[in-house]
Amino acid sequence: MKLPKAIQQVIESFEKLPGVGPKSAQRLTFYLLHVPQTELDSFGQALENLKRGTVICSICYTIDETDPCSICSDTARDHTTICVVEQPLDVLALEKSGKYKGRYHVLHGAIDPLNNIGPDELYIQQLVDRVRKDTQLKEIILATNPTMEGEATAMYLAKQFATIGGDFKVTRIGRGLPVGADLEYADDITLQRALEGRSQVNT
Amino acid sequence: MKLPKAIQQVIESFEKLPGVGPKSAQRLTFYLLHVPQTELDSFGQALENLKRGTVICSICYTIDETDPCSICSDTARDHTTICVVEQPLDVLALEKSGKYKGRYHVLHGAIDPLNNIGPDELYIQQLVDRVRKDTQLKEIILATNPTMEGEATAMYLAKQFATIGGDFKVTRIGRGLPVGADLEYADDITLQRALEGRSQVNT
Secondary structure, three states, X not given: OOOOHHHHHHHHHHHOOOOOOHHHHHHHHHHHOOOOHHHHHHHHHHHHHOOOOOEEOOOOOOEEOOOOOOOOOOOOOOOOEEEEEXXXXXXXXXXXXXXXXXXXXXXXXXXXXXXOEOHHHOOHHHHHHHHHHOOOOOEEEEOOOOOHHHHHHHXXXXXXXXXXXXXXXXXXXXXXXXXOOOHHHOOHHHHHHHHHOOOOOOO | OOOOHHHHHHHHHHHOOOOOOHHHHHHHHHHHOOOOHHHHHHHHHHHHHOOOOOEEOOOOOOEEOOXXXXXXXXXXXXXXXXXXXXXXXXXXXXXXXXXXXXXXXXXXXXXXXXXXXXXXHOOHHHHHHHHHHOOOOOEEEEOOOOOHHHHHHHHHHHHHHHHHOOOOEEEEOOOOOOOOOOHHHOOHHHHHHHHHOOOOOOO
16 A cells, blocks of 8 residues: 555655654654644645745844844844854744843854854854944854854854954853753763853852 | 744644644744745645545545545455554554555544543444445454553454354454563563463474
8 A cells, every 4th residue: 555645745744854754754744634624724835935934134144024133123222242143043042031132143053064064154254244343342242052063163253253353352151050950960071161160159 | 032923833833733842843943944945835735735635435444545545446455354443554554564465444543531532433333334244254353552542442343243243253463572572671461461462382
């Protein structure tokens, strides 16, 4: 017995998604067979319109409905800091935390020589140009991931900014133990970073 | 910052799928932003056509492109056995194993009083009618899942068939230890079933 072509096509589409194997793709597809046609139509149309309804901000390169994005065009936000992140989802996560009130710059990845991603594949030149022109800038926060690639990217960026030599400081987001973690189970490098990043206790 | 509507809609559609939480839905959606538009279009169209390109077989109630399905209309298959399963995916799994050459009957679920699924919600009456009319039938294999619901359904069906009292036997698929399992880690009921289902060793 061969699967109907209509089913096969949906399975193949699901299989292309990251983290979805052949079995999950099958299960998701057969689940959708029990869903009303209107819901399938709206799912399908949402997918087709996904990229048509979004645009990359020409200032910070995040993904939004308008260009410039809602953050870059918000005059109430602090224009003296730029927070550099890898992905648009990182902007979302930081916005959710509610602590940061400045602007962003999305690199759309990290330097990763093993996967042939160098500085030219990311929005790094755009960031350097932006920093060079920005006279209000007081701080650049490097908030790339604390992975090998993220650290390498942060180091590379810090060197680039040093050559510009403007009147701003460059910082890296704090690394250490996450809230709720257990010292006993933390890895060596996290513990090293946690010790390096220790801060004064205010009494 | 609010997410663009186009993104929000895709996230919401993914979230409705079983086993996909808010974080995975976000991750899948942002992954799709990097995919070519043609691929998004074909994914969307595949979803919209999923149910239009499939039909339920009026004999065995599996899902296929034609009615009757490719198995029911295949005269080369053994017409003396019916294998009763819960889901169309079970037909697929059994076909893949290549051992079974008879026909199927798909119940589309199992009796599950806690979720308000009684015999009337399944294709049980259709199976009983089919068995009653079938003069060639020699065996009914009850291949519902070895779960509480599957066992209850198998028991219920066995009682129904007993009242028909035709010239066929009713069997249940073998239960015991799966290939590659470890006796030490098997649960009590599986071990009980494995002992009950023991077979003669041919030397």
